[in-house]
Amino acid sequence: MCVSHTNGMKTAISMPNRLFRQVEEYTRRVKKSRSRLLSEAMQEYLYRHSPNEVTEAMNRVCGEMSEPLDPFLQEAGRRRLKTSSW
Secondary structure (H helix, E strand, C coil): EECCCCCCEEECCCHHHHHHHHHHHHHHHCCCHHHHHHHHHHHHHHHCCHHHHHEEEEHHHHHHHHCCCCHHHHHHHHHHHHHHCC
């Protein structure tokens, strides 16, 4: 199977038949090309597995906020993050 993106690189990938059928069915349902779906899936995978990028994105959003956070909410957020596993 070949995967390409507009103005992008073309590559061949292998996947189990069952997964290929699921991809084909999903692309028909959402009216997306296979290339677009697989490209978006890889972008999401890389995003999820690049914690520094997630932190940088969150920092950018927080930096764009015009109002300072309520001190109570800020402390509650810090406490929650300490107990969460990433």
